[in-house]
Amino acid sequence: MMSEEAARDLIALPEAGMNNEIPSNGGVLVIGVESVDINSKDKEREMPALLVGPCLNGDSKVNTGAEVGNSEVEYIESENLNDVEDVDTSLKTLLTGLESKDWVLVCEALNDVRRLSLFHKEAMVDMLGNVISLVVKSLKNPRSAVCKTAIMASADIFKAYCDSIVDLMDPLLVQLLLKSSQDKRFVCEAAEKALIAMTTWVSPSLLLPKLQPNLKHRNPRIRAKASSCFSRSVPRLGVEGIKAYGIENLIRIAASQLSDQLPESREAARTLLLELQNIYEKALNVTPPPVVSEDPETISMSGDPETISWEHFCQSKLSPLSAQAVLRVTNLTREGIVLAS
Numbered sequence: 001m002m003s004e005e006a007a008r009d010l011i012a013l014p015e016a017g018m019n020n021e022i023p024s025n026g027g028v029l030v031i032g033v034e035s036v037d038i039n040s041k042d043k044e045r046e047m048p049a050l051l052v053g054p055c056l057n058g059d060s061k062v063n064t065g066a067e068v069g070n071s072e073v074e075y076i077e078s079e080n081l082n083d084v085e086d087v088d089t090s091l092k093t094l095l096t097g098l099e100s101k102d103w104v105l106v107c108e109a110l111n112d113v114r115r116l117s118l119f120h121k122e123a124m125v126d127m128l129g130n131v132i133s134l135v136v137k138s139l140k141n142p143r144s145a146v147c148k149t150a151i152m153a154s155a156d157i158f159k160a161y162c163d164s165i166v167d168l169m170d171p172l173l174v175q176l177l178l179k180s181s182q183d184k185r186f187v188c189e190a191a192e193k194a195l196i197a198m199t200t201w202v203s204p205s206l207l208l209p210k211l212q213p214n215l216k217h218r219n220p221r222i223r224a225k226a227s228s229c230f231s232r233s234v235p236r237l238g239v240e241g242i243k244a245y246g247i248e249n250l251i252r253i254a255a256s257q258l259s260d261q262l263p264e265s266r267e268a269a270r271t272l273l274l275e276l277q278n279i280y281e282k283a284l285n286v287t288p289p290p291v292v293s294e295d296p297e298t299i300s301m302s303g304d305p306e307t308i309s310w311e312h313f314c315q316s317k318l319s320p321l322s323a324q325a326v327l328r329v330t331n332l333t334r335e336g337i338v339l340a341s
Contacts, residue, residue, distance in 0.1 A: 234275065
């Protein structure tokens with residue numbers, strides 16, 4: 001059996017034992033590093049650990065030493081992405097790359113999806129359905145590097161295609177909601193950014209109906225993230241959009257989340273209710289219509305000239321328990337603001 005000291009000497013060999021490939025086209029850098037399992041009785045070598053890093057503008061960065069254990073992939077932010085060298089070639093090989101069993105090739109293909117989305121979105125429109133299906137497949141990949149790169153591709157797709165992907169986004173949305181809540185921290189953060197991109201670039205009138213079923217999802221974490229996205233999207237409707245959607249419908253949806261299992265859902269519901277109260281009191285409170293006397297010579301206004309208060313509106317539109325819960329949230333917050341001032 002190889003001694004531990006010999007094993008350490010073997011691991012400490014210089015870079016001559018490393019298989020380095022440095023591309024010249026601004027792609028990814030792949031480094032193969034073989035490690036030795038000093039506790040293995042049959043002295044078998046482990047599978048090589050692959051490092052992938054971007055080569056931006058021809059500059060390559062090699063992770064060695066301590067960095068090997070800390071990071072397997074360096075991710076390219078959207079603003080640092082270079083255009084593809086050949087659009088036709090990239091389009092022809094895109095689906096094959098996304099379906100590859102080699103995770104490095106999948107990551108390269110996902111970055112090509114990002115490049116094509118940002119620089120040549122019209123060229124990829126006809127195959128967008130297939131591309132999104134394969135991006136969703138990569139989101140489910142157990143390898144974090146593939147998953148995060150797919151998340152970043154999702155964000156760029158939202159930014160590039162906006163409302164045109166609404167009919168294709170259901171499976172993508174569910175995976176992003178899931179990844180933003182129950183994966184490694186750096187994956188969660190990337191998924192949260194992708195969800196913010198979604199609520200920024202997709203029209204709320206189209207997005208809210210997609211989010212609404214997820215507010216009742218059996219997975220409480222998906223419900224919580226959907227609640228946050230819903231709360232973030234409603235103000236983007238504007239006053240007229242909220243009127244069209246129905247403020248009473250939005251209040252009911254928020255009220256249903258006040259009793260949710262997770263604090264994130266409840267907080268998103270409180271935030272949304274306060275926003276709706278603010279909009280209602282500034283722009284949407286309704287003066288009761290005038291009542292015209294039957295005597296044509298005396299046209300009188302017998303209706304209440306005052307506007308309908310938020311409290312009365314909630315009590316008239318919600319069940320007693322829901323109205324009580326909503327008013328408790330909005331009144332306590334208002335009292336807190338008054339006391340603070």
